[in-house]
Amino acid sequence: MAGKRDQHSLPPSMPNKLGVAREAFRAPLCSRRALLRRILHAAAIGRVAPWAGGGRVFGALSSLAPPLLGATALANARPAAAGQRWFDERIEGPLHVHADFSLAVCAPLLDELIHLQDDLCKVLEVPPAKEPIHLFLFERKPVYIAYLRQYFPRVPYRRALYVKERGPGMVLAFRNAEFDVDLRHETTHALLHSALAELPLWLDEGIAEYFEVSRDQRVGGNPYLNQMKWQAWVGPLPQLEDLEAIKDLSGMGRVEYRLAWAWTHFLLHGPAALRAELIRFVADARGMVPSESLGARLLRRFPDRDELFANHFKQFQV
Numbered sequence: 001m002a003g004k005r006d007q008h009s010l011p012p013s014m015p016n017k018l019g020v021a022r023e024a025f026r027a028p029l030c031s032r033r034a035l036l037r038r039i040l041h042a043a044a045i046g047r048v049a050p051w052a053g054g055g056r057v058f059g060a061l062s063s064l065a066p067p068l069l070g071a072t073a074l075a076n077a078r079p080a081a082a083g084q085r086w087f088d089e090r091i092e093g094p095l096h097v098h099a100d101f102s103l104a105v106c107a108p109l110l111d112e113l114i115h116l117q118d119d120l121c122k123v124l125e126v127p128p129a130k131e132p133i134h135l136f137l138f139e140r141k142p143v144y145i146a147y148l149r150q151y152f153p154r155v156p157y158r159r160a161l162y163v164k165e166r167g168p169g170m171v172l173a174f175r176n177a178e179f180d181v182d183l184r185h186e187t188t189h190a191l192l193h194s195a196l197a198e199l200p201l202w203l204d205e206g207i208a209e210y211f212e213v214s215r216d217q218r219v220g221g222n223p224y225l226n227q228m229k230w231q232a233w234v235g236p237l238p239q240l241e242d243l244e245a246i247k248d249l250s251g252m253g254r255v256e257y258r259l260a261w262a263w264t265h266f267l268l269h270g271p272a273a274l275r276a277e278l279i280r281f282v283a284d285a286r287g288m289v290p291s292e293s294l295g296a297r298l299l300r301r302f303p304d305r306d307e308l309f310a311n312h313f314k315q316f317q318v
């Protein structure tokens, strides 16, 4: 993983996957090549500052763990012990956690993140992450912002980020009211992208939304559930094809995130045959996005798909 080169300079290369938490929305936006294209395009027309570093250095991201120490912009960060790059660090399974505060304060959250890998393997039958995932956690927002400006100057500010280039995925976040939700959401993306080539945007987001709440809230405690129940009774519900038509994060708003979660919840907790279909689709996505959409597959097997979807929320009881 961590190459020796550039350990103390850093990533002048652009990540090809970005996961970004929304400021305006509760749930995070996320990492897509489409977003990268938009950012690169914005850079091309001069709306975003160019890399502060001198040119593109492939593999710099994989040279990992940009040290917190020694970065002048991060002078306010909490000092680490001598010989230690971050104040606190921990390795648990695929997760390599680096923090500028004591990780003891978020021990329950870390336990959940550690279980996330097992949960994804169990629920979606995806293989475990093939590479480490690095989490960079900050106690204070100004330090987080300074860190992003130093190492990801072209990435627009977001409350949390998932970044991946050729090397291991990275999740960055600072402690705030949505810290737990952001970390679960972005780490879900990181684990999925470490095991799968690509998922359709809506499904990628739907799964991350599903796993962003605490473990005991996933099935019946997500705030989306009551909203969907109400929407199912009022009807009509938007079709899955509406979500599948969205190819860019700019098309994902509050309503679309809720709907992406709803279809994921329906596939996981509706009739068992639906979950089997989802698992088959995800397995096919290990190589590339399947040519036939999940919506089309479902409709072929379940002609009453949309009625089943509405009934799922009308009738769902915890």
Ligand SMILES: [Zn+2]
Residues within 6 Å of the ligand: 019, 020, 028, 029, 030, 031, 185, 189, 204, 205, 208
């Ligand atoms: Zn996301």
